[in-house]
Amino acid sequence: MKLRTPYFKDNFSEDQPYDSLILIAPYCDFSCKGCQNIDLFKSPIKDYDISVLAEVILENPFVSGITVGGLEVLKSGMNFMLDLGELIKLANISRVTIYSRFELDDENLFIFLEKIKDLECVTELYCKTGEYIEGLGSKISNFYYKGNPWSICLGSKNQDFNIIKGSELVRLAVNDDCLK
Numbered sequence: 001m002k003l004r005t006p007y008f009k010d011n012f013s014e015d016q017p018y019d020s021l022i023l024i025a026p027y028c029d030f031s032c033k034g035c036q037n038i039d040l041f042k043s044p045i046k047d048y049d050i051s052v053l054a055e056v057i058l059e060n061p062f063v064s065g066i067t068v069g070g071l072e073v074l075k076s077g078m079n080f081m082l083d084l085g086e087l088i089k090l091a092n093i094s095r096v097t098i099y100s101r102f103e104l105d106d107e108n109l110f111i112f113l114e115k116i117k118d119l120e121c122v123t124e125l126y127c128k129t130g131e132y133i134e135g136l137g138s139k140i141s142n143f144y145y146k147g148n149p150w151s152i153c154l155g156s157k158n159q160d161f162n163i164i165k166g167s168e169l170v171r172l173a174v175n176d177d178c179l180k
Ligand code: SF4
Pocket: 028, 029, 030, 031, 032, 034, 035, 036, 037, 038, 070, 071, 072, 101, 132
């Protein structure tokens, strides 16, 4: 089974409270002004064996989860989403972070997150949400993760970093301490 992505990279720790393998979603047609991922549109998309990606995760003692960022996961097609689910199951991944331009109240994003949450191995689910608006300014979300301070940088001030806990969707505010 193959997963189509421009690239992946392990030991990624910038935008979620753990080290992860980041996978780039391969497609987006939003054309946001000032898109920060413009280079990714030019990257060739390759097919990677899901078993190879799972091995990269399982063999790296520092990586404890996966992040899906880059272009827009919800625009990247059903196959990408299904293959992602297969990878999560195969590598027994407990921590997942999704970046999306959609808001949490978007029905399709909600359904997609529910599907990930339903995977037995997933115990921690995070989602960075919201449109990138050029010139609005960035924002840092500070919070505690398992007792340690952690900062997440959001590209524009309207975006949110959300923790999905059980059946709840928890929207993080700056200096929130809901994981303490
Ligand atoms: S949603 Fe993200 S990747 Fe897509 S055009 Fe907007 S900023 Fe770029």
